[in-house]
Structure formats: structure tokens, C-alpha cells
Amino acid sequence: MEALKEFVNILSGPQYSFTLTLIMFYLLMKYYRIIGTKKFAWGFVILMTPVYLWFMSDDVFRTIIATPDNIPISILLFSVFFFTWLTVHKAAINDERIEAGECPIEGLPENREKVWSWPNLVYNELFVIIAGTIFLIVWAIIFKAPLEEPANPTWAPNPAKAPWYFLGLQEMLVYFDPWMAGVVLPVFIIIGLVAIPYIDTNPKGNGYYTFSERKMAISCFMFGWLVLWIFLIIIGTFLRGPNWTFYGPFEYWDFHKVVAEANINLSEIIWIKMLGTTMPSNLIVREIFGIFVILAYFGISGAMITKKWGQDILEKTGKIRYYFFLFLVLFMATLPIKMYLRWLFTLKYIVALPEWELNL
Amino acid sequence: MSESKKSLNRREFFSFLAVGWITFTAATAGLLGLVFRFLYPNVNFEPEMEFIAGIPGDYDNGVDERWKNGFGVWIIKREGKLVALSNICTHLGCIPNWLPGELKFKCPCHGSGFYPSGINFEGPAPRPLERFKITTLPDGRLKIDKTKKYRYEKGQWNNPDSYIEV
Ligand code: FES
Numbered sequence: 001m002e003a004l005k006e007f008v009n010i011l012s013g014p015q016y017s018f019t020l021t022l023i024m025f026y027l028l029m030k031y032y033r034i035i036g037t038k039k040f041a042w043g044f045v046i047l048m049t050p051v052y053l054w055f056m057s058d059d060v061f062r063t064i065i066a067t068p069d070n071i072p073i074s075i076l077l078f079s080v081f082f083f084t085w086l087t088v089h090k091a092a093i094n095d096e097r098i099e100a101g102e103c104p105i106e107g108l109p110e111n112r113e114k115v116w117s118w119p120n121l122v123y124n125e126l127f128v129i130i131a132g133t134i135f136l137i138v139w140a141i142i143f144k145a146p147l148e149e150p151a152n153p154t155w156a157p158n159p160a161k162a163p164w165y166f167l168g169l170q171e172m173l174v175y176f177d178p179w180m181a182g183v184v185l186p187v188f189i190i191i192g193l194v195a196i197p198y199i200d201t202n203p204k205g206n207g208y209y210t211f212s213e214r215k216m217a218i219s220c221f222m223f224g225w226l227v228l229w230i231f232l233i234i235i236g237t238f239l240r241g242p243n244w245t246f247y248g249p250f251e252y253w254d255f256h257k258v259v260a261e262a263n264i265n266l267s268e269i270i271w272i273k274m275l276g277t278t279m280p281s282n283l284i285v286r287e288i289f290g291i292f293v294i295l296a297y298f299g300i301s302g303a304m305i306t307k308k309w310g311q312d313i314l315e316k317t318g319k320i321r322y323y324f325f326l327f328l329v330l331f332m333a334t335l336p337i338k339m340y341l342r343w344l345f346t347l348k349y350i351v352a353l354p355e356w357e358l359n360l
Numbered sequence: 361m362s363e364s365k366k367s368l369n370r371r372e373f374f375s376f377l378a379v380g381w382i383t384f385t386a387a388t389a390g391l392l393g394l395v396f397r398f399l400y401p402n403v404n405f406e407p408e409m410e411f412i413a414g415i416p417g418d419y420d421n422g423v424d425e426r427w428k429n430g431f432g433v434w435i436i437k438r439e440g441k442l443v444a445l446s447n448i449c450t451h452l453g454c455i456p457n458w459l460p461g462e463l464k465f466k467c468p469c470h471g472s473g474f475y476p477s478g479i480n481f482e483g484p485a486p487r488p489l490e491r492f493k494i495t496t497l498p499d500g501r502l503k504i505d506k507t508k509k510y511r512y513e514k515g516q517w518n519n520p521d522s523y524i525e526v
Pocket residue numbers: 173449450451452453454467468469470471472483484485
């Protein structure tokens with residue numbers, strides 16, 4: 001048992017669990033027709049329940065899960081699992097119908113019938129309002145608000161955690177400069193979400209569930225949502241303890257856990273380790289390799305992707321739409337790339353210009 | 361005559377309009393003023409920007425935390441120098457903790473680590489902690505001025521105001 005727990009602890013380290021999540025995401029996208037069956041769902045539930053109970057039998061894990069702050073994440077986890085499965089399930093059914101030459105379920109005559117929003121919709125809304133209010137009141141009564149001591153500008157709690165819905169961002173900040181992860185990336189996330197209807201003018205999938213007709217669009221979105229947002233929230237909530245050190249799910253939050261995670265900049269690796277000289281004093285010369293890497297990333301990989309996969313999208317959507325989309329995707333990919341660089345090479349910044357508050 | 365009693369004439373109408381608009385504008389301005397006032401705190405708990413930190417003999421070698429909670433400053437004595445180090449993390453401005461066992465400052469927000477010298481070595485912090493201006497008064501006491509900061513990466517730690525020889 002202990003050995004198994006130890007194994008789970010190691011496996012949930014960010015580098016492994018992120019890789020596992022990537023693999024799982026790939027499997028989800030690849031075998032969505034199997035995953036989308038009811039049989040699979042029940043099998044999964046039956047299989048996971050004992051695992052969950054076993055997790056819960058551990059004191060440390062239970063304390064983390066039951067912290068009032070963390071309960072929303074548990075709810076979020078279950079609902080994300082359920083709704084992801086539900087969409088996959090519906091998409092799988094529709095895709096099979098489409099392949100057989102039928103119309104999607106939503107397009108059947110009995111589903112196309114129109115009804116009045118009053119009372120059909122308004123009653124539902126009323127019910128949701130009442131149920132939501134009751135739920136929140138009961139929750140507020142059962143779990144006390146986790147109030148802490150008065151704010152003090154010269155002292156911070158340890159670990160200092162953002163509200164749960166921002167913990168993904170906070171986890172992102174571990175790998176980036178505050179400017180990038182705190183301002184630039186969130187702004188691009190928002191711009192990207194706002195721009196979806198303008199970039200994606202493909203009418204397929206409007207009003208019905210499908211995956212096979214919209215493979216790329218759905219995979220891109222789900223990657224950002226499940227892997228880069230939800231997964232990071234889970235890590236930030238459950239697995240980051242004092243000093244923002246990583247703790248496995250069964251690991252006691254020992255304030256004195258020491259992990260050596262010294263990081264170095266790309267410029268230091270190249271100038272000092274590889275070339276064996278001192279750092280040049282001219283800033284641009286010092287960071288020239290990093291700047292080159294960044295430009296090459298956007299230029300070369302952009303060109304390669306366009307050549308390999310992008311041609312027909314480029315033709316279908318037009319230049320501006322396509323390049324904007326490509327830019328957003330490449331930008332999104334910087335997050336996992338940066339995370340792996342940190343884990344594999346303890347790389348801190350590719351371009352480090354603290355003098356100009358500019359670090360990439 | 362009875363006409364004018366029932367309906368306003370042109371001039372009266374405009375004066376009513378003027379009074380109405382002036383009242384409305386005044387009320388709105390007053391409300392906005394209140395909202396604006398509300399944005400400012402009633403009491404300000406900001407630590408003082410300048411303070412007297414005893415005499416150099418008060419400090420042993422190493423990191424001294426006595427001014428941390430009141431003023432946000434660590435006094436560090438090492439290698440014959442006394443410096444006043446800011447306790448604001450250079451990543452996103454959290455307050456790192458001094459871990460005496462591991463001889464480092466560690467930030468609780470995203471895990472940046474700093475050597476006692478203030479140099480960053482782990483986590484995402486892009487640059488070392490900042491030093492404050494530290495001077496000796498004529499009577500031998502130390503004065504720390506937090507309005508002046510010295511940044512390592514800009515070469516300002518060589519500035520004689522950023523440390524005191526002891
Ligand atoms: S604020 Fe200190 S590590 Fe981010």
C-alpha cells in the first residue's frame with residue numbers, strides 16, 4: 001500500500017502528470033466513439049469508485065479535499081468529467097448517424113419543433129434559480145467561509161493561493177514572467193475566445209453535436225480548456241503546498257520540504273556553460289540566441305505547420321483569419337513548451353531582459 | 361390670462377428646464393463624488409517610507425527580521441556589508457519567507473527562491489530582490505529610506521548608498 005502511494009505521489013509530479021494528461025487527451029480525441037458509449041462510462045465509474053474510496057481513506061488526501069476552499073474544485077472536477085463525457089457521447093452518436101447518411105439527432109423533425117419561451121424556458125430558469133439559491137444557502141451554512149487574518153502588506157500566508165478559479169493562472173506564473181502569464185497570455189486567451197466566431201466561420205456543427213466534422217476546432221479548444229486550464233487548476237489546488245512546492249496527493253504538507261530547483265536562463269547556459277566565456281555586457285548580444293529562438297519558433301514552425309496542414313484552411317478562410325488563428329495556436333503552445341523546458345532543462349527564461357522588464 | 365395659469369409660457373418652461381437639469385447634474389456629480397471618495401481608504405496602513413533602524417552594532421551576521429513586519433525590510437549583514445533588502449518578491453510582489461534552515465528566502469506564491477544576498481536562483485523571479493538606501497546619521501544610527509531602490513541587474517548595488525561597510 002505504502003509503495004503504491006509513493007508511486008502515485010511520484011506519478012502526480014507535474015512533469016509526469018502533465019504528460020499523462022496529454023496522453024489521455026490524445027486517447028479521448030482518438031477513441032471518442034468508444035469513450036462516448038454508456039458502457040464505457042459505467043465501466044469507468046465502477047472501476048474508479050474503489051480507487052476514489054482508497055484515495056479518500058488516506059488522511060492527508062482527505063484533508064486536502066475537504067478544505068472548504070477546495071470543495072468547488074471537487075465539484076468542478078466531477079462536472080467537467082460528466083459534461084465532457086456527455087458531449088463526447090452525443091457527438092459519437094451523431095457522427096455515426098452522419099456516416100450512415102442520416103441527419104444528426106438534433107435535426108430530426110420532432111426535435112425541430114418550436115416552442116414558446118414562455119412558459120417552457122422561463123419555468124426552467126425559475127427552477128434553476130431556486131435550486132441554485134437553495135444549494136448556495138445550504139453550502140454557506142455547512143462550510144464556513146475560510147476567513148483569514150486581516151490583510152497585512154508585509155506578510156503573506158504560506159502557501160498564498162489565489163481564488164480557485166485563478167489557480168490555473170497562478171500555476172502558469174510559475175513558468176513565466178508576471179508580464180507574460182499575468183497580462184499577455186490572459187489577454188490573448190480573452191481575445192482568442194472573443195475572436196472564435198470571426199475566425200471560425202465554418203457552419204458545420206451549428207446546433208448539433210459532432211466531432212468528426214470539426215476535428216481541429218474542437219481539439220484546439222478542448223486542449224486549451226481541459227489540459228491547460230482545468231489540469232493546471234487541479235495541480236494548483238491540490239498539489240501545491242507551502243512555498244508553492246509540489247506535494248503528491250498522499251504527501252504531508254511539510255513546511256520544510258526542500259527541493260532544489262535552481263533555474264538558469266538560456267543566455268547563461270550558452271555563454272557560460274557551452275562557450276565558457278563570461279556574459280557579454282551588451283544586452284542584445286547577451287540575449288541574441290534567445291531572441292533568435294523565439295523568432296524561429298514563430299517563423300519556422302509557423303511556416304512548417306502552414307505547409308503541412310494549413311494549406312486548405314488557408315484557402316478556405318483567407319489570409320488574415322488563418323494567420324491570426326495560427327498565431328493564437330502557436331502562442332497557446334508556448335505554455336506546455338515552456339513547462340517542459342523548465343522540467344527537462346531547468347530553463348528559466350529564453351530571453352531574459354530584467355533590465356527592460358522583458359522576459360520570455 | 362386664464363391661459364397662462366394652465367400652461368407654462370415659453371420663458372417659464374425654460375427656467376423649469378434649467379432648474380431641473382442643474383439639480384440633476386448636481387445630484388449626479390455628488391453621487392460620482394461619493395463613489396470616487398469610496399475608492400480611497402479611510403485609514404492608510406502603508407508602512408513608513410523612512411525609518412531609523414538602530415545602530416550597526418545591533419545586528420549579527422546573517423539575516424535580521426526585526427523590521428520585516430513593520431517596514432518590509434530585512435537587514436542583512438554579510439561579507440562586511442550591511443544592506444537593507446526589500447521583502448517584495450520581484451516576480452509578482454508577494455512576501456517571501458526567510459527559511460533559516462535552508463539559508464534562503466522562499467516566496468509562497470510561485471516558489472521563487474533567493475540567496476541571503478538577495479540574488480534569485482530558483483523559481484520564476486526574473487531578478488534579485490531590491491536594496492533600499494541605507495545611510496548612517498551623524499550620531500551613528502542607521503537611516504533606511506525606502507523611496508530609493510537599488511537594482512542589482514542595473515549595476516546599482518555598487519552605489520555606496522546601497523550598503524554600509526561594517
Ligand atoms: S510573487 Fe514571488 S514567486 Fe511569484
